[in-house]
Amino acid sequence: MDLFGEAKAMVVDALEALAAEGRLPSGLDLSAVTVEPPRDPAHGDMATNAAMVLARPAGMKPRDIAAMLAERLAEDARITAAEVAGPGFLNLRLARSAWLEVVEKILAAGTGFGRSDVGAGRRVNVEFVSANPTGPMHVGHARGAVFGDALAGLLAFAGFDVTREYYINDGGGQVDTLARSVYLRYLEALGEEVAFTEGTYPGDYLVPVGRALAERHGRALVGQPEEVWLADIRAFATDAMMAMIREDLALLGVEMDHYFSEKSLYGTGAIEKALAALEEKGLLYVGVLEPPKGKTPEDWEPREQTLFRSTAFGDDVDRPVRKSDGGWTYFAPDIAYHWNKVERGYDELIDVLGADHGGYVKRLKAVVSALSDGRVPLDVKLCQLVKLMKGGQEFKMSKRAGTFVTLADVVREVGRDVARFVMLTRKNDAPVEFDFDRVMEQSKDNPVFYVQYAHARAFSVLARGREAGFDTDDGALAAADLAGIEDAREIGLVRKLAEWPRQVVLAAQSHEPHRIAFYLYDLASDFHALQHQGKLEPGLRFVREDAPVVTRARLALVRATQVVIASGLGILGVTPMNEMR
Secondary structure (H helix, E strand, O other), X not given: OOHHHHHHHHHHHXXXXXXXXXXXXXXXXXXXXXXXXXOOHHHOOEEEOHHHHHHHHHOOOHHHHHHHHHHHHXXXXXXXXXXXXXXXXXXXXXXXXXXXXXXXXXXXXXXXXXOOOOOOOOXXXXXXXXXXXXXXXXXXXXXXXXXXXXXXXXXXXXXXXXXXXXXXXXXXXXXXXXXXHHHHXXXXXXXXXXXXXXXXXXXXXXXXXXXXXXXXXXXXXXXXXXXXXXXXXXXXXXXXXXXXXXXXXXXXXXOOOEEEEHHHHOOOXXXXXXXXXXXXXXXXXXXXOOOOOOOOHHHOOOOOEEEEXXXXXXXXXXXXXXXXXXXEOOHHHHHXXXXXXXXXXXXXXXXXXEHHHHHHHHHHHHHHHHHOXXXXXXXXXXXXXXXXXXXXXXXXXXXOOOOOOEHHHHHHHHOHHHHHHHHOOOOOOXXXXXXXXXXXXXXXXXXXXXXXXXXXXXXXXXXXXXXXXXXXXHHHHHOOOHHHOOOHHHHHHHHHHHOHHHHHHHHHHHOOOHHHHHHXXXXXXXXXXXXXXXXXXXXXXXXXXXXXXXXXXXXXXXXXXXXHHHHXXXXXXXXXXXXXX
């Protein structure tokens, strides 16, 4: 199904044949052999590094290996030329028939074309969003939500067994602040005069929560000391906020498989067990940390704390897990949570965090490596900020002031598909500028419109084909004679389609779903260019009633393009459009 994979198999078969003939040493490790597009398309269709990576272990010159390999590959009918280049790279040119088979395979597989078994069923936990349950999600959370969901979809498409998980931060001081803020709204609902002091959440989103609390308790909590109502209101408010967050995620098309409560780690022995596991490995000790950067010894009060030897796993300093007063540090429940994930049997962990968590990356990787004895890798993906623009002005966000742009605000204004695609037009660690004016434009400069328009345009072309009397069902198009696809620009579009399975693997292995968005934009660009050329050159039009064989072949190409676009948009959680309004 993967033409690049097939080409690599050809190369490997040829190398093994040369070894069997004694022209190469037997038992060579071929795992580093690759077949990729050349940097310069003028050099060929594909290039292999086989001779370069095998020269040293074979004790031979790279060009000598490349020459032997070229001679053997030239015997395959799918290869029209094999040319040695530079110090020993081998450039390959494929027969047109090999490219055209890609169209047949796409139509036979449908949107499953490009699915991979590279994941081999490995269990991966993707934890993302995990916003504090203290209010509605803002646009910054939206980026993490889209990135995490698209990454999970990508990994599933590549053959991984994926769990989407949300970690509810309901065990820290911020939920106590939430409870106090809701209590003020409760008093307000009962007609009491209230004042939101520094450190509370004054946002209007807590007004209905306060009213609901008043309906439940009446005036029973008025004038009561905090110890009477804090725990109950904390649970009530957290549930209300999580219901709001679930609604926000649903607006964005995100559905979690599992919600994990931080609170479940307290009073259950979970934290103690995780730290005991580290202690058994000799990785905890009582010590005093050096002053942080920027602080002088005079500004720093040295205190004995229980420390985790995270420097043994690449961290900059050892990290405290228990304070001198016996209380847990913020890091302690994170240790227990990640130990829980390791204990659940995941083969790989991915944490999607905000840019402000950059200082946490090394310690998290260190503790997961320690707890899993290096078996379970952790990849921490940091999502940079989103800069909102409208009318040339930038929006500012402040949760404490209650004046921030919510995720729901964005989705209701531009729609789920636009919001999701735009968030993926940059790599996760690069800032995104979300310009409300631009994302509503119908132009090439608006990537989501450009890609969806390609899908809709393909739908329109196929409709014209049916009106002209052609059978456009996938089965009929898969059986079409594709010999009519001859123009170099048509073959160029086929080549772009052939890259799709490879792009899926590369994006999944690098945990970079933005690669899919980039690929779709390039594919749409090639398709639009070909359609436009048909307006200038009637002989290149997709539907030509005077040339039925050519028309069937071109309709097959159009449908194959539409299928791959739909497949890629499906990974990103974006709806393929059949018509644009």
